Amino acid sequence: MTAKQENGNGTTEKVLRVGLLGFGTVGSSFAEVLSASGAQDVRITHIFNRDVARKRSHARARFVPAEAVWTERVEDVLEAADVDVVVELMGGLDPIEGWLRSALNAGKHVVTANKQLIAYRGAALFELVASKGVQLLYGAAVAGGVPVIPGMSQGLSGDQITRISGIVNGTCNFILSSMEAGADYSEVLKTAQRLGYAEADPSADVDGFDARAKLCILARIALRAEINPEDVPAQSISQISAVDFAYAKELGCTVRQVSRAQIDGDRISARVGPMLVPKNSPIAWSHGTQNMVVTSGRFGGDVVFSGHGAGGHPTAVAVMSDVRAVAEDSHAVRLPAKKVEVSGGVIAPHYLRFVVADRPGIVAAIAGALAKFGVNIDSILQHRGFGGDRLPFVVTTEPSNSATLDKAIAEIGTMDFMLEAPLCLQILVVDDPDTD
Amino acid sequence: MTAKQENGNGTTEKVLRVGLLGFGTVGSSFAEVLSASGAQDVRITHIFNRDVARKRSHARARFVPAEAVWTERVEDVLEAADVDVVVELMGGLDPIEGWLRSALNAGKHVVTANKQLIAYRGAALFELVASKGVQLLYGAAVAGGVPVIPGMSQGLSGDQITRISGIVNGTCNFILSSMEAGADYSEVLKTAQRLGYAEADPSADVDGFDARAKLCILARIALRAEINPEDVPAQSISQISAVDFAYAKELGCTVRQVSRAQIDGDRISARVGPMLVPKNSPIAWSHGTQNMVVTSGRFGGDVVFSGHGAGGHPTAVAVMSDVRAVAEDSHAVRLPAKKVEVSGGVIAPHYLRFVVADRPGIVAAIAGALAKFGVNIDSILQHRGFGGDRLPFVVTTEPSNSATLDKAIAEIGTMDFMLEAPLCLQILVVDDPDTD
Numbered sequence: 001m002t003a004k005q006e007n008g009n010g011t012t013e014k015v016l017r018v019g020l021l022g023f024g025t026v027g028s029s030f031a032e033v034l035s036a037s038g039a040q041d042v043r044i045t046h047i048f049n050r051d052v053a054r055k056r057s058h059a060r061a062r063f064v065p066a067e068a069v070w071t072e073r074v075e076d077v078l079e080a081a082d083v084d085v086v087v088e089l090m091g092g093l094d095p096i097e098g099w100l101r102s103a104l105n106a107g108k109h110v111v112t113a114n115k116q117l118i119a120y121r122g123a124a125l126f127e128l129v130a131s132k133g134v135q136l137l138y139g140a141a142v143a144g145g146v147p148v149i150p151g152m153s154q155g156l157s158g159d160q161i162t163r164i165s166g167i168v169n170g171t172c173n174f175i176l177s178s179m180e181a182g183a184d185y186s187e188v189l190k191t192a193q194r195l196g197y198a199e200a201d202p203s204a205d206v207d208g209f210d211a212r213a214k215l216c217i218l219a220r221i222a223l224r225a226e227i228n229p230e231d232v233p234a235q236s237i238s239q240i241s242a243v244d245f246a247y248a249k250e251l252g253c254t255v256r257q258v259s260r261a262q263i264d265g266d267r268i269s270a271r272v273g274p275m276l277v278p279k280n281s282p283i284a285w286s287h288g289t290q291n292m293v294v295t296s297g298r299f300g301g302d303v304v305f306s307g308h309g310a311g312g313h314p315t316a317v318a319v320m321s322d323v324r325a326v327a328e329d330s331h332a333v334r335l336p337a338k339k340v341e342v343s344g345g346v347i348a349p350h351y352l353r354f355v356v357a358d359r360p361g362i363v364a365a366i367a368g369a370l371a372k373f374g375v376n377i378d379s380i381l382q383h384r385g386f387g388g389d390r391l392p393f394v395v396t397t398e399p400s401n402s403a404t405l406d407k408a409i410a411e412i413g414t415m416d417f418m419l420e421a422p423l424c425l426q427i428l429v430v431d432d433p434d435t436d
Numbered sequence: 437m438t439a440k441q442e443n444g445n446g447t448t449e450k451v452l453r454v455g456l457l458g459f460g461t462v463g464s465s466f467a468e469v470l471s472a473s474g475a476q477d478v479r480i481t482h483i484f485n486r487d488v489a490r491k492r493s494h495a496r497a498r499f500v501p502a503e504a505v506w507t508e509r510v511e512d513v514l515e516a517a518d519v520d521v522v523v524e525l526m527g528g529l530d531p532i533e534g535w536l537r538s539a540l541n542a543g544k545h546v547v548t549a550n551k552q553l554i555a556y557r558g559a560a561l562f563e564l565v566a567s568k569g570v571q572l573l574y575g576a577a578v579a580g581g582v583p584v585i586p587g588m589s590q591g592l593s594g595d596q597i598t599r600i601s602g603i604v605n606g607t608c609n610f611i612l613s614s615m616e617a618g619a620d621y622s623e624v625l626k627t628a629q630r631l632g633y634a635e636a637d638p639s640a641d642v643d644g645f646d647a648r649a650k651l652c653i654l655a656r657i658a659l660r661a662e663i664n665p666e667d668v669p670a671q672s673i674s675q676i677s678a679v680d681f682a683y684a685k686e687l688g689c690t691v692r693q694v695s696r697a698q699i700d701g702d703r704i705s706a707r708v709g710p711m712l713v714p715k716n717s718p719i720a721w722s723h724g725t726q727n728m729v730v731t732s733g734r735f736g737g738d739v740v741f742s743g744h745g746a747g748g749h750p751t752a753v754a755v756m757s758d759v760r761a762v763a764e765d766s767h768a769v770r771l772p773a774k775k776v777e778v779s780g781g782v783i784a785p786h787y788l789r790f791v792v793a794d795r796p797g798i799v800a801a802i803a804g805a806l807a808k809f810g811v812n813i814d815s816i817l818q819h820r821g822f823g824g825d826r827l828p829f830v831v832t833t834e835p836s837n838s839a840t841l842d843k844a845i846a847e848i849g850t851m852d853f854m855l856e857a858p859l860c861l862q863i864l865v866v867d868d869p870d871t872d
Contacts, residue, residue, distance in 0.1 A: 155583020
């Protein structure tokens, strides 16, 4: 696939020719990281982007070899005989999928940071890749510069991972860790938008759709389970308020958007949403936009990967590492996955926060509804300092099935004293046993 | 290299035949992990150990296929035509190096957990491996079940790592994290010995020689630097006492055995020893026997790998992952390293603890000696509650060259009021900038 090139010493050396789709933050950072690496065996030969004239004046365009072809026609890259690997850094499903299928069909390798594509169309693409004998690498699709995909693929292939828990959306982690430090949700969301961490429409981040796609990618590698992202319940972080951090603190916890999938025989549970995280759990360590993934293996116990999950340079490191793997024909270990239905319900302790108009009998009514569904109460917490006309209080449950709990909550939500929809969050439990 | 075998469906399938050297804790755990994986393409065919009769009655011997050959003659494994990969889980330099060279020369792959071998003889072995076109994998040699070697090799090959800091000796981490919680050094060392974490002669652990070998292995991959382990200064943790944890706490720190190497152009500094670690640094997170490695990349910033660094099962996961990579012919990315001299001195703030017979003029004498060598004092700390006849007090310095400081300390150590050799520890600084 790669071209042989005369080098200065009169000998020839393989060069991997890169066709780059997208010269935005990540694409231009990739050009810089490649240039800085001094690698003689990888070279950008083509760049596709809209408005090439503007892109060529980008400060990082100086990292692109002068002889590279800049084009606004994607076919110029996909059909080029002198492109060995297409590096796609644009994102989205369509038309990208069609473009990358053309490239793969033409025998080109593909490196991509496209989480939606791998989460939603990965299974079919992997089949195509296997039939063509090329590589499709996507280490940058989850957790940017944190090498969790290569680390799991190569370093944990010998274990049986039963659970994966991650902080894979830096925007939510920035928002929630700022709220932990006292910031208000809407204020910190505005800050995140100003800093470029959050989109004008923040839904993909705060409502968990971005994290859900990433969780499905990780589940395929870690749990060998092909899950449909649409089947994973996603709960928004937008309901979380200062009072939840106060109660969480009382419980020795904080609140983070956690993406979690667990396999138990043929049954898989998966969920994305704000959860109570014990302060002594690694998940509570990450702050700001950091990402973290914790795998729990049958034999190896818990393994933590953490670092910068986003940003041009960290993401470009992941892309560059994949390109190096292609250049050296270093294929990953095969991790065959099978299609699994998400069964939803999780057995876990839960945090229930109610906002009520205070009057006698409220606790009895709520406790009664929970008892009816077989949910045991672990504790009832009520902070002072709130007026009775709008009283937030918290019930924690003993380990309960979340699906059952949902039914109880639905019933409680209709009670006449309830001023807001009840908030129900899973409480994570630290349980990595010592392994021997 | 691998045998083709008829499977039940009348088609043939490649089988990788494993010759196992050593059926101790890790070797028998490997047999269990392999058996539990259900892999049909990897099979143990030979096991070498002393006293085979006893080993065959080991509870985990049931995980070894009945037809496997058990032998007390290593040649039976090294010379077997039906062994594709030798898995060495015995440790030590000699006679292991000769055995593995025979295996490599015979065209067999090697997977090993042997840190001494890779640290001291790795460079020559890698040359042999390259000339033979076989694989030598050693993911289990550092941090057991934490996939830092495959994670760095595959996932960070695109970055330029400038520094690596690790907690790679679980015994020292157990001792120091227990001391942080109030335990006494000699008591906790005894506990570690009773639990099997520490040897009867604990020197390899507490004096830093074990960690030093691991640091050199990591430096080769991360910094692409071939360092002689003997050139890395190793400081014992045995000088650390409760008073150091009390002062460290006052400075917002704790004490851990840290292994650290940093490259700056052609200059490399490396050191193993107890250091003051800020509580908000990832390095302070690990407790008990956990291991942790933090890489600092020019483009990707800080990446953390953490988990169970030792124990039969976690180490066996790393071995099994390497065996899978061999079975699937998945070679790692080449990371050529060059030989570099360790230059020793580090510019960093330092913690100096003195135990003196109190009398007027001590601070002036010490400050004078430091000033003579151009070392600036940042703070002087003195806890109440100690008698003047044996007074421990602490001086912290502004960033200073450790080599210069060593000279100042040598001079101070001779002063007549000094009751113990002064203790000098590097203070780590948290400085991962946000990357973009």
